[in-house]
Amino acid sequence: QQGECRIDRIETREPTYRFEAEGGVTEFWDHNEQEFRCAGVSFHRHTLRRNSLLLPYYTTAPSLVYVLQGRGTFGHLVPGCPETYESESGSEREGGGEQERERYGEMGRRFRDRHQKVGQLRKGDIVASPAGIARWVYNDGDEELVLVALEETSNRANQLDENPRSFYLAGNPRSGGEGGQQRQRESAFRHHGQGGRGQPEFGNVFRGFDAQWLSEIFQVDEETARKLQGEDENRGHIITVERSLQVLSPPHRGEEERYRRGERRQYGGRGGSSWGN
């Protein structure tokens, strides 16, 4: 926008808004600061505690994420792409029984699922997320997973204005802690005279739809439809997972070797992958 880059002085910036959630915290830099507006970007940092899940969401602009610390699993939900990560076929299912119980231990039998490709995250990774593509992140490491993300709101892929917007597909993102526990730094007041103007906004898109319609669309009861809407939710946008997630994920090279040699281990290893590292 005209005049945004008439900069006389540049300062280092600290996060302005802080949103606490059950499983972690997201800090936003005020995108209304002149430098950010000039560059046409917004910046934020997610910190996911162990065993926490950043709920699926999409943004109006493309983003680049850098993994500052920790490890995790992530997925992009690309429209039209098939669910290429799938557990055993139906024929194998029939022959399960005792053998399966032996193989998968306490779980009795392996839960079958089919979903889109997932990836592993570790320190130093850059992840590119296109605009409008939903994504999720799960911390399956043994320390906090910290991600810093740049969203280019001025990118031509973003057809809305330059305010960053996140559309969540679950939960009640603004409910984590007391009203999101925003911390508005002095600078936000100084520039706008009202702390809230540059505040990021996000919510669960299912909430805007009629619960009865959702129940019909998903062919589930209304109670489940209300769960889609995140009613009575207070975990925020990063949630703690009770037991570790079972996500289908291919093994690392060493693990594959061991698998070939028949050194199988029980399903449900670290990060939900089938085989240990």
Added chain:
Amino acid sequence: GLEETVCSARVKENIDRPSRADVYNPEAGRYSTVNCFTLPILRFLGLSAGKGVLHENAIMAPHWYTNAHSIVYFTRGEGRAQVVNHRGEAVFDGDVNEGQVLVVPHNFAVVKRAAGRRLEWVEFNTNHDAMINTLAGRTSALRGLPADVVAAAYQIPREEAQRLKSSRRETFLFQSDAGERSRRIA
């Protein structure tokens, strides 16, 4: 080669013919698109279009366009639509009728439903290859999530998560249970 690219470019495509439908469900309706692949000049224009027909009580799955605004003109019939913003607020929840225009901004989620009569519309999208992402159905975002992620996100048992993922076999034109019931009564 201007004359080879622009002067002789095909500029017309009929998307109203039922036999031309890209998505078709005899119970629910049909949907056709024209984009830069079917009409290459649209790449220059940065626009695309779609034509939708929903039979009585049928539903078009909740969806969002990942890369375009959508300007919907209702050509026939009556129905209802809901549009939701990033805060999860319904910015539109009301009846839609022939002759009306509904603007659905980029990334806002929308669901449409035909009322007693079938609902038809033409939509203009501000991208030459507008991409749709659905929230329910066989190719939906929910379907692409691991069942455990669905279970954790919505606080439901794994089996329920699996049901939620796979309840609808259709892509995005759904026959309504209400419609089915009224047909049975008739």
